[in-house]
Amino acid sequence: MTYISIPNPSLQVTKDHRLEIKDLPVEAPGPGEALVHIRATGICGSDVHFWKHGQIGELKVLGNCVLGHEACGEVIKVGEGVTNVSVGDRVAIEPQNACGECFLCLQGDYNLCQEVDFLSVYPCHGTMQRLRVTKAKNLFPIPDNMSFEEGALVEPLSVAYHGVENAQLQLGRGAMICGAGPIGLATLVLANASGAAPLVISDLSADRLAFAKKLIPRVQTYQIDLSKTPQENAAGIRKLFGPKEADAPPKVLECTGIETSIITGAYVVRRSGTLMVIGVGREIINNFPFMHLSFGEVDVKFINRYHQSWPAVIRLIGEGVVDVKKFVTHRFPLEKADEAIILSSDPKNGSIKVIIEDNYKIL
Missing domain, CATH: 3.40.50.720 (NAD(P)-binding Rossmann-like Domain)
Structure with a gap:
């Protein structure tokens, strides 16, 4: 179901190692979900690896997939039963969605779940797009003194x-x-x-x-x-x-x-x-x-990724215990996300963290 008819450009990697910028339809959030305007996404080495090599270990690109999983944005609509976030909240996104039922999830090690859907790992589309529906439980509000860039850096x-x-x-x-x-x-x-x-x-x-x-x-x-x-x-x-x-x-x-x-x-x-x-x-x-x-x-x-870290890392950044502002060396608009990942892939360019940002006015 289409929720809103505005352009939703996305950066996708193809099975044959190409980068494509394509519009995606925007779906309405279902129960327990929220629609987020992705305002900042950091480029990770895994994004480059999926593009150039088509796989990381057993994780393979078998069709078009939107890249990106280091993300922060604004909630623009919530689905039925959502109480932890509201429209207008600025949120950092935890990009892994585990099954919640296996013994690993039940003992708190949901990062080890073998049925996990991870944003940007085929076939689960990532965050290099304007609008994305995500599980509300994976959204964590950030304080007013944190920028969207800093919110995206919660993931690394x-x-x-x-x-x-x-x-x-x-x-x-x-x-x-x-x-x-x-x-x-x-x-x-x-x-x-x-x-x-x-x-x-x-x-x-x-x-x-x-x-x-x-x-x-x-x-x-x-x-x-x-x-x-x-x-x-x-x-x-x-x-x-x-x-x-x-x-x-x-x-x-x-x-x-x-x-x-x-x-x-x-x-x-x-x-x-x-x-x-x-x-x-x-x-x-x-x-x-x-x-x-x-x-x-x-x-x-x-280690394999992380678990239960978003609240702690948000506090560390928000309270000034760690300063990550200097990490960002390059910024690109969403429409030029392909140029951003090409720059990020070449060590000679001296990038540390490249951020794809979107300032499209929605709220």
Whole structure:
């Protein structure tokens, strides 16, 4: 059923790796749903990956699918029975809709639900469109002092939040972050807020490390040298923490998913520590230093997205505990979303977070 006859441009990826801007019909919200005017959507590396490669692991693009899942907007209509949001509310959108009935959902781990519909994962359309119906339970009002851009950044901050929470960072205890991309930088600001000290972040890019230093001045940086082995780079990183084994960081948060980076992190973390893998990489990782980690009784942990993080992350941003405004380096109107993702896909352009915004007047 069409609710409103206004243009609803969307950015879609096709099965044969093309980008298309197409209008979509706008449906009325049903019971428990709300119609949201998407005002800001951030571009994620997964959006680029679906476009260029057509799949991430078992998740495949089998037909046209609207990209985007880092989103914030305004509620313009609510369906029957909706009480948690009202027309005019500014809301951040949690993009995963789990079944609610499996044992994982019932124990609170709904992010692990195997029947989850995730926005921008085929066949579930994402948020790079003007208007989208979504489950009202996945909408979280943001305070007046938060912008739509900041609301969109709740999603990548939630990934980092889930990793930091599960790694159990501690006040005055060292932490190392592998990778200064958007998730690594999000992890950095949350690690800083946690009181972990000292902090070190690594990356191949000197520019990204400089960005990290401007973001959190107290962080020490290490530029990865590809001519060195992971063990040699790890030794250089450890020196930043101090000369003794006890100075090595008890927590390492790996945010790239790249094999050599994971191995480097494995040699940085101290014995009895935790290696938290946040980054998404290849399906099979080779050369994993199994016995080194085994002898050191290192806990190797993983995360899959997030759960129950939106209220906490909204508070962290809204109350100024973390500042994510500097993350946004480029902005594009919705009608030029294809140009935005092309720019985001090229590291030479120096983007951190590219935002697609829509200022079309509805309310």
